[in-house]
Amino acid sequence: MNVRPEPAFEAPWHAQVFALTVALNEAGHFAWAEWADTFGATLKAHGVDRELDGGEDYFNAWLAALEVLLKKRGLAEAGMIEDMRSAWEHAYLSTPHGAPVKLQKA
Structure with a gap:
């Protein structure tokens, strides 16, 4: 029996x-x-204070926090992030x- x-x-x-x-x-x-x-600050701002199961709300907050650090550290400009999101x-x-899902090459 193969169990994945x-x-x-x-x-x-x-x-x-x-x-x-x-x-x-x-x-x-x-x-x-x-x-x-x-x-942690992003989770609090998103109002995610219940126990998380690692689902969509958790990773939406994870992505938002990463975007904050990318901007703060100058690794990506806000406009670049918004263009990529769009x-x-x-x-x-x-x-x-x-x-x-695949991005079209510009």
Whole structure:
């Protein structure tokens, strides 16, 4: 009998934003303590004070916290982040259900 383990993340983008955050930390762009403080403040601002299961609300807050650090550290400008968010939203809304979401190359 082949038993597959449960995935660690609900959605591929959850794993990607987690891995990106860890990679940026390991590359020295911010300390993990700064990440934890920023993420905690973001959770509080989002009103996420219940026990989290690592789902969509958790990773939306995770992404928002990462965006704060990217701007604060000068790794990405606010306009760049908004442009990328818009591009992903357009790609997501234009993709047939069940198909992989892909950004169009500019």
